[in-house]
Amino acid sequence: MAKGMGGARQPLARQRPKVAAGKKALGRVGAAPTKKRTTGGPPPKAKVPPKPKTSATIPSPTLTKSRKAAAGPAAKRRPIKQLSGQALTAHATAVWDHLAALYPDAHCELDFRSPWELLVATILSAQCTDKRVNMVTPHLFAAYPTPAALAAATPQAVEEIIKSTGFFRAKAKSILGAAAAITDRHQGEVPPRMEDLVVLPGVGRKTANVVLGNAFDINHGVVVDTHVGRLAIRLGLTSETDPVKVEQRLMQAFPQERWTLLSHLLIWHGRRVCDARKPRCGDCSLRHICPSSLV
Numbered sequence: 001m002a003k004g005m006g007g008a009r010q011p012l013a014r015q016r017p018k019v020a021a022g023k024k025a026l027g028r029v030g031a032a033p034t035k036k037r038t039t040g041g042p043p044p045k046a047k048v049p050p051k052p053k054t055s056a057t058i059p060s061p062t063l064t065k066s067r068k069a070a071a072g073p074a075a076k077r078r079p080i081k082q083l084s085g086q087a088l089t090a091h092a093t094a095v096w097d098h099l100a101a102l103y104p105d106a107h108c109e110l111d112f113r114s115p116w117e118l119l120v121a122t123i124l125s126a127q128c129t130d131k132r133v134n135m136v137t138p139h140l141f142a143a144y145p146t147p148a149a150l151a152a153a154t155p156q157a158v159e160e161i162i163k164s165t166g167f168f169r170a171k172a173k174s175i176l177g178a179a180a181a182i183t184d185r186h187q188g189e190v191p192p193r194m195e196d197l198v199v200l201p202g203v204g205r206k207t208a209n210v211v212l213g214n215a216f217d218i219n220h221g222v223v224v225d226t227h228v229g230r231l232a233i234r235l236g237l238t239s240e241t242d243p244v245k246v247e248q249r250l251m252q253a254f255p256q257e258r259w260t261l262l263s264h265l266l267i268w269h270g271r272r273v274c275d276a277r278k279p280r281c282g283d284c285s286l287r288h289i290c291p292s293s294l295v
């Protein structure tokens with residue numbers, strides 16, 4: 001599992017306009033007429049609209065990335081032609097065949113023994129490595145083995161255990177809230193339905209897809225984390241940067257029974273070969289079918 005698996009859904013690219021708001025406003029159609037300056041002195045200051053307030057959540061690593069940054073250096077060389085229909089399906093099949101041959105053992109790298117443990121581990125994995133989460137969760141589940149036990153814990157006690165995963169206050173709030181909701185509404189069992197999962201505290205579509213796919217063997221969607229989003233662009237599977245649109249596109253390109261494993265294959269390749277900043281195209285067995293190959 002990659003960094004950011006349990007974070008809030010955010011577009012991969014959210015670029016700010018390059019021109020200052022005040023400069024644009026002068027020539028905008030429909031803007032209020034401005035008075036001509038007849039005397040000297042400093043020019044009037046342009047009004048800068050206030051920044052929208054955001055709630056305190058675990059930031060997504062994709063939030064600050066532009067489209068090019070999301071795709072990395074491999075995407076800067078030339079525009080990638082967007083495939084559709086049969087051409088997309090054929091390309092997706094070729095990508096699958098290569099990745100499946102490369103990583104026959106690809107799987108979720110978060111340790112878990114139950115849907116509940118995977119749900120908690122996925123929430124903790126936001127902005128954190130799976131390795132670190134796997135070091136923390138045994139202590140957490142030894143102290144609080146069930147959702148009911150965790151729901152009765154104090155935030156301070158939980159924060160202390162999960163501190164090293166980062167953003168521990170927000171994460172403690174999420175897992176305590178999820179524990180309480182699962183105890184109260186679902187008799188202590190994680191519900192195996194997307195619509196029930198996404199209303200739990202700290203659980204978005206991505207986390208729900210992780211749980212459904214890996215704990216329940218339900219291919220409800222494709223987990224789109226930073227690796228999956230980046231590789232989907234580099235491999236010419238999509239030009240979208242919004243995780244929801246990337247997921248839709250991948251769901252069109254690949255048969256449903258492959259959705260859960262597809263994300264693991266892309267994540268494994270992203271971690272081992274197709275690095276965000278330095279993709280090792282020379283060592284990549286997909287370079288012949290990859291439109292972003294640098295070799």
Ligand code: SF4
Nearest residue numbers: 074274281284287290
């Ligand atoms: S050739 Fe391989 S390493 Fe290079 S961009 Fe494509 S998938 Fe990534």
